[in-house]
Amino acid sequence: MKQLGDIAGVFAYLSLLTVGGGMAAFPELKTLTVDTYHWVTFPEMLHFYSLGQLAPGPNMMMVVSIGAVVAGLPGAAVALIAFFLPTGILTWAIGRVWTRLATWRWRPAIQTGLGSVSVGLVLAGAIIMGRGAVTGILWGAIAVVVFLLLLKTKINPAYPIVASGLVGMLAHWL
């Protein structure tokens, strides 16, 4: 029970930080699941995070994987509900008022201001993720190639990311 409570607390808290996208919560996700609770190692967390990017639907379904690793199916269910219910209620409530605030003079300021902050949080998450993912020239090169490919083409990201995994296996074989 204690573990389920911890899972609920951690993922409900993390969900409130996902302003502008899941990556904004990445630094705290690493601190809590790896350093504080030792539920997963940093490489394990990276693996789940990256698989979660490939999976369909919301791109943070890796919280369910961590819940399952810690406490099986109940852990997965608790992580899912904790991560999506509090922000869901918030979005639902604010969504109903927000359209009425179309002419509120502070609204553009909030939208623009929080936009910059969320880009900053995504950048911080990318830096922290890079420390774990880019452990050599090869991995850095993979990240750069995927970046350029996705920036310049409209290809589905799933293809280059799976190809990255195959390159990793090739490097292991060589």
Added chain:
Amino acid sequence: MNEASSPTEPPAVAPPSLGRIFWVFLVMGATSLGGGVVGYLRTGLVVRNNWLDDVTFVELLSISQTLPGLNATNMSILVGDRLRGARGAVLATVGMCLPGAILMTAAAYAYGIGGDDPWLKAFLHGIAAGALGLIVVVMVQLGSRVLKEIADYVIVLATAAAVAFFHVSVPYALIAAGIVAIWWHRPRAGKVHKPHNAPIGERHHE
């Protein structure tokens, strides 16, 4: 925006049934492989089912991005609520989440069985490097829509440096940088702000 003041009011046509809402979001939740969920949402909601027009879609997307929560689930809630009220919001969100949640639970068990295999580790390490490339693209796309003046870039760098290098925890950074940034863009007499809306038709990898 007066027509949006009652979220349960049908937008243009008769509202779809709850079962239909669940099914459409379930299909999007199962097929939006590779992270481009915004693109899938637009195809499913605007193009195929005509539940929203493009202007409303962009409006709801900008709300989704400003509020905490993921774009995919925030959009499900906002659209479900507009179509059929609270029950529509719940069914849309459950449909959107269910396939990915089942897959990632299965992934956790598979990882528990085969996670020590060096081949799998090499594969997943490669995937992590590729996913990093994806995240930087998402950031660049988000930044190109949101960042307009030098002050915005200063906010970005200060927030990122505080969190990544000086170990400031995210909520403190979010609140402090948020207050500074909102104050910087505060409403001033004679200055007309335009909200930053996403361009339509461009592929977003979010």
